[in-house]
Amino acid sequence: MGIRIYNTLTAKKEDFQPLQEGKVGIYACGMTVQEKPHIGHMRAAVVADVMWRYFEYKGLKVTLIQNFTDIDDRVIEKAKEKGKDYREIAGQNEEAYLRASDRLGIRRATFYPRASQHIEEIIRLIESLEAKGLAYAVDGDVFFKVAKFKGYGKLSKKKIEDLRAGARVKVDPKKRSPLDFALWKGAKEGEPWWESPWGRGRPGWHIECSAMSMHYLGETLDIHIGGADLIFPHHENEIAQSEAVTGKPFVRTWVHNEWVTLAGKKMSKSTGHFVPIEEILERYEPDVVRLFLLGIHYRSPLEFEEERLEKSKTALERLKNALRVDESNESMSRDSKDSKTHGHTRLFEEALEDDFNTPKALGVLFELAKEVNIKRAQTGLPTGQAGMIVAPGGAKLLHTLGGVLGLFQGREEPTDHLVPDLMDLLINLRDQLRQSNNFDLSDEIRSRLGNLGISLEDEEEKTTWKRK
RNA sequence: GGCGGCUUAGCCAAGGGGUUAAGGCGACGGUCUGCAAAACCGUUAUUCUCCGGUUCGAAUCCGGAAGCCGCCUCCA
Structure with a gap:
């Protein structure tokens, strides 16, 4: 069985087949860095991390690009508010993000491009849209002509007519149609700017992801991943911009994770309704947080509660107890022919191959832990030695499979003797x-x-x- | 108003037409122990929000109701 992934575009689970044999290109929508990262950002990152680890476990080479949106209205606003340069605000939050990401054992992306570093590519993209008659400039702003792009709404399953009826945001009078969105924004007094054919300004929000993903991964991406709140309009707009220019499908598999809720409501930076990740990591070790995040399927909402973290903590202890083996013994590294453990491996893989069903995969790990403990109880040997008897097939396997979920990676182990x-x-x-x-x-x-x-x-x- | 999702034990959560409805946390009883801890064994959903329908057979498919959540606007 191959890997099956739920594709938002087709609303179905599909067999995943990379464009190039043995290689997977993933673009993950990163955060806009006007605020500290919260547990929700980490959920998205952990989902991408597990995908990466599983692909690699299956022998595929992964390139993961994750952007930082460092230039945008919100960041500028925040910078003004604090009387600082936008770069300072962006830099601080980027660092906080990477710090938390590292602690959680999330692999560093291949590149973390920033919007502000790809202005040239962005301008070129807008120019080709203009040349094709899909963009128009008005007083230093440039807009995308949505009506000109057939298939707009195919990702979010929205009809253009419905959108019009539902538009309840004040419309920029410069737009020819309320649905049109900004590709380039003319700079106002005191705002950061770059020179462009349309005057001084900065990129709109959506265009950066099209420009950067295509720059690093080519015109068609295997996987584009992000939070479900990005489906509309962000990802819809990315499709429009990109496909209008290349005439090729922009993304083969769209993956969207659900959010982390607090008191039943979605966490959100803009409303201040969120728990910063660093606050959680002060109280819980990284694997507890990982277990908490992976204990529910990525397409279901996850409620943030102290009680659940506590449960994850106890559950993690259970796995770690099963794992405790005498590492000085070399039998640890032997491979096993134990058929029972092969069964566990198969079940574990089947779970992850079915749209990355991490809760099910964790279930397999707990069953495996039980096997290890039963053997230990039967042999009546103390932890270390009994562990060794089953270790090649049991504890060792538990460690390996846990590693695919990013667990037990031995971070922050004390080196002091x-x-x-x-x-x-x-x-x-x-x-x-x-x-x-x-x-x-x-x-x-x-x-x-x-x-x-x-x-x-x-x-x-x-x-x-x-x-x- | 348009579109989408969810409802499984005390709590969390897989499953998704047919063997005993995974797993974790908790609780209770037992084994082991000087006592603990860890671990193991046993018990804890005759039933999947409710009402209809399809079927030999439904938690699973279809229709309807209720409750909760989300997108349509910056968001992972």
Whole structure:
């Protein structure tokens, strides 16, 4: 079975076939950097990250382009508000984004182009639209003539007539039709600008993605991914601009993720109704957040609740406990011929190949964890050694498959040996107390370590410790 | 007004015409343990919002109702 992906354009799951054998080009709509990134931005990024990891697991080479919209009305507004240069605002939020992205183990995109760095390509694109009679300039602004593009509305399933009826936004009087959208905006006093054939100005919001995606990935992209709120008008407009110029299909598979909600309502930068990702990462380790995000299918809304993060935390512990094996033992790296684990691999792959069904894939991981634990219980060996017996097929596989979801990547592991050495010392002394039946004192040690965030587990042959 | 989505156990969440309706969290009982922890075993949905229909057979398909959410405007 190959990979099947739900395509917004056709409203169906389709067999995915890259344009070029063995290579996948993905363009991910990134954030407009007028505000801090929130958990919703990370959801979109994690979805793209898992796609990348799965494609790679299947031997495909992925190029992922993710833009930053650094020049746009909102960013300018924010800069004015704070009395700063727009580049400063954009830079700060970009950094915050990348910091959170790195912590969550989201792979760095191949490139992170910025709108402001591709003005030339943008201008060329607008010029060809103008030459083809699909764009018109009015007083320094340039608009796209929507009526001239057949198929407008095919992505969002909207009819032009309905849109007209529903238009409730004040229409720019310069537009010939309310549906037309800006490709280029003339600069007002005090705004950043670039020279152009239409005078000083800046690009409209939609054109940058067409220009940059085609610049890096070619005229037809395998996959374009973004939040469902971008379907209309953003992606609809991207299709219009791009296809009007090239005459080729712009994107083969459109992927849209649903959002993260807060109290049932969509998070949004513009309303301030959101939880910044950095605030969450102060309280939860990255894998907990990943588990939280992947615990529901990407096309369903996900409610942000503390309780769910807590559940994810406990659930992650379960996986990590199954994973605890003695890494010094070389049997860890052996491959297994265990048919049962092959079954798990197949189920895991089937889940992800069915439109990236991560909740189902996680279910397989939990079942696998159980297998590992059962073997451990049967052999009656302490964690490390029993882990080793099933590790090649069990714990090792769990680690590998978890890795496809971006879990257990060993980020932020302490490199300092002092703590482990001190723990060995403490455990050793406590063992002596236990052997002499001094349980009051040994329990006190355990309890006080607990207060420091360290839990001890006494097994038959040895005591293990971990951070809570 | 136009268009789309969702409703599965105490909570979260897969499934999507026919074997026992995945999995996680929680709860209860048991095993193990000096006591714990971790882990294991057992119990926790005769039923999938409601009402009709199609079918030998529906949680799954069709029609309708109710509730919730979204897009049509900046948003991941």
